[in-house]
Amino acid sequence: MSIHPFSTAYSLSGSRGALAPISATIGRKAGYTLDKSPPHRRAANVFLVKCMKTNMEAGQIRCQNQRLSCGIRQKRGTFFLLHLKTWTSDSNQCKSSGSVRVSGRSSVLQVQREGVWKTVCSEDWNNLLGVSACKQLGYNSYVESFFIPLTSIEQNLQYNLVSISLSHNLSQSQTIQLQNATTFSKTQCTSGRVTTLKCLECGFRPKYTMTRIVGGNISRPGQFPWQVSLHFNSEHLCGGSIVTSFWIVTAAHCLFGFTNQSMWRVHVGQTEQPVHGAQSLAVEKMIFHARYRPKGLDYDIALMKLSKPLDFDGFVEPICLPNYGEEFEQGTECWISGWGATEDEGETSVFLRSAMVPILSTKTCNQPEVYQGLISPWMVCAGYLEGGTDSCQGDSGGPLACEDSSLWKLVGATSWGIGCAVRNKPGVYTRITRSLSWIRQHMEVSP
Numbered sequence: 526m527s528i529h530p531f532s533t534a535y536s537l538s539g540s541r542g543a544l545a546p547i548s549a550t551i552g553r554k555a556g557y558t559l560d561k562s563p564p565h566r567r568a569a570n571v572f573l574v575k576c577m578k579t580n581m582e583a584g585q586i587r588c589q590n591q592r593l594s595c596g597i598r599q600k601r602g603t604f605f606l607l608h609l610k611t612w613t614s615d616s617n618q619c620k621s622s623g624s625v626r627v628s629g630r631s632s633v634l635q636v637q638r639e640g641v642w643k644t645v646c647s648e649d650w651n652n653l654l655g656v657s658a659c660k661q662l663g664y665n666s667y668v669e670s671f672f673i674p675l676t677s678i679e680q681n682l683q684y685n686l687v688s689i690s691l692s693h694n695l696s697q698s699q700t701i702q703l704q705n706a707t708t709f710s711k712t713q714c715t716s717g718r719v720t721t722l723k724c725l726e727c728g729f730r731p732k733y734t735m736t737r738i739v740g741g742n743i744s745r746p747g748q749f750p751w752q753v754s755l756h757f758n759s760e761h762l763c764g765g766s767i768v769t770s771f772w773i774v775t776a777a778h779c780l781f782g783f784t785n786q787s788m789w790r791v792h793v794g795q796t797e798q799p800v801h802g803a804q805s806l807a808v809e810k811m812i813f814h815a816r817y818r819p820k821g822l823d824y825d826i827a828l829m830k831l832s833k834p835l836d837f838d839g840f841v842e843p844i845c846l847p848n849y850g851e852e853f854e855q856g857t858e859c860w861i862s863g864w865g866a867t868e869d870e871g872e873t874s875v876f877l878r879s880a881m882v883p884i885l886s887t888k889t890c891n892q893p894e895v896y897q898g899l900i901s902p903w904m905v906c907a908g909y910l911e912g913g914t915d916s917c918q919g920d921s922g923g924p925l926a927c928e929d930s931s932l933w934k935l936v937g938a939t940s941w942g943i944g945c946a947v948r949n950k951p952g953v954y955t956r957i958t959r960s961l962s963w964i965r966q967h968m969e970v971s972p
């Protein structure tokens with residue numbers, strides 16, 4: 526018998542029959558109770574450690590009925606599933622740890638039920654559910670939901686369907702956890718339509734009019750309104766991208782070792798490096814991926830939360846996060862921007878500069894003469910094998926942005942490279958589609 530590792534089974538089950546569920550509190554090593562004898566206690570121990578080690582990595586641990594749950598398979602004669610349910614009342618992690626996502630090129634809404642991602646049919650959908658879904662995704666805004674034919678979306682999003690309805694009346698100000706609403710699994714949407722979700726107006730450049738580009742690749746005001754400059758101790762260290770009024774996406778290596786958040790300032794809406802003392806925003810919270818290690822290259826992703834929300838005015842605008850499952854093909858023309866060095870080991874630039882770089886496939890980038898297999902699923906390469914145009918020191922954390930049917934999306938965060946603009950050594954960027962569930966988990970809505 527093969528058991529899906531994230532099936533609904535709450536308990537141990539398998540050829541030896543169902544065993545009792547195990548409960549535990551994450552983070553408190555000795556605090557769990559086991560209702561079975563030592564072998565199971567041992568199993569649960571291993572299990573708990575594994576759960577904690579994965580640090581809420583999507584798929585390993587998920588939210589179910591406001592509990593964090595985590596499952597692995599253990600071999601014991603035949604496979605059985607051990608399902609640990611935990612609940613962290615003192616953390617918000619469960620609120621947004623991946624029971625809602627927006628998928629595919631049409632931004633269809635999916636909810637996770639019983640460990641399976643299901644596309645939401647249009648029937649019974651309402652705006653209050655939309656507001657709730659956006660909150661769970663980390664937005665404090667909601668724009669719209671509209672409905673599109675089931676047959677118009679990607680095949681793999683069509684198989685598992687669900688309709689959601691509010692079982693009880695809620696007042697306008699209340700929101701719910703979508704996974705707590707009443708859902709009906711479906712094989713077909715009665716309406717033939719599915720729900721799309723838009724939480725934020727993003728990816729537009731309202732104050733940018735394409736005129737003749739003056740001064741080569743120096744950027745014009747409003748051209749990259751999501752670009753920020755992160756200052757530590759009044760010095761530009763890294764770039765970043767605005768994704769909501771509160772949150773900046775950047776690279777973990779920018780923040781690692783500089784965790785004193787009172788020393789950071791976020792400069793927005795600028796193209797020139799500000800003179801000392803210029804106005805900037807304070808940082809309330811910094812989070813970097815728990816698996817990031819300074820000696821490694823993976824998980825180079827971080828979030829900064831601003832102490833007060835940004836006003837979007839055309840010179841300051843959010844960039845869209847991509848949807849789950851969206852791929853940006855080799856050759857897609859994207860843009861990098863930043864105040865980084867204009868040559869290897871050079872100085873930070875005074876002006877915001879930018880360049881068009883095509884996406885390179887991981888296969889190309891992993892070739893022996895390029896990065897020899899160093900490129901992991903957490904990375905995306907962009908640039909030119911012949912060299913000449915690239916990001917460089919000081920650009921890290923900043924955007925690799927691609928325009929996708931007139932919306933700009935954040936595809937990468939500048940991460941690393943060997944030298945700058947060197948032949949066969951293109952820029953490597955943290956892959957945002959891979960980082961999405963981590964970003965969602967941590968971008969919880971502030972009250």
Ligand code: ARG
Nearest residue numbers: 916918919920921941942952
């Ligand atoms: N790690 C660099 C930084 O901290 C970014 C390097 C990008 N390098 C490249 N060749 N694309 O700013």
